[in-house]
Amino acid sequence: MASGSSEKPWFLTDETGARSVVFRAIIFREYHKDITNILGERAADEILYRLGLKLGKTARRLYFNLNRTETEFWTDLTAKFQARGWGNVVSHTHVGNVAEIVVEDSALAEEGVAGNACHLLRGLFAGWLSVFGKVTEAKELQCKSQGYRLCRFQFTINNAEKHDYGLMPWTQSPTITYLPPLSLRSE
């Protein structure tokens, strides 16, 4: 992996030194429409989900295994999600084997498209949440592209199946953490 930004100053790198690129969000949205036209909705959605999963699992390995507490995990997730331009995490919960994340201004949502738009984010969150165990279900319950103000994601996590980077560094918290008010969750 090329990481020598000092040797090649035109390389854009992330905080780990890995070469990165920046896309306009509209490119992703157009790509979604394009592969839907070519492959059909189901295949296109799955491809985007898997791309997100790859991104999320990479981030989990690089960053989230280092978190010492669950609170630290959510703080980092929210910050990285914003810093990468995906949108704003307005609330998150993790109770038992279910996690929910609510996002405003998803970069992938666009009104007027058929179905939900944020399959890549479903995968991204599923990859990140795999620090808790194997994510067996990843749903976007509502999407801004369907006229809702917020995108709302729900994940089922099989805590018995640990991820492939060793045991969780913390025990799962039974408490609920909200960033902004609970009322946002149902909008």
Ligand SMILES: [Zn+2]
């Ligand atoms: Zn969405």
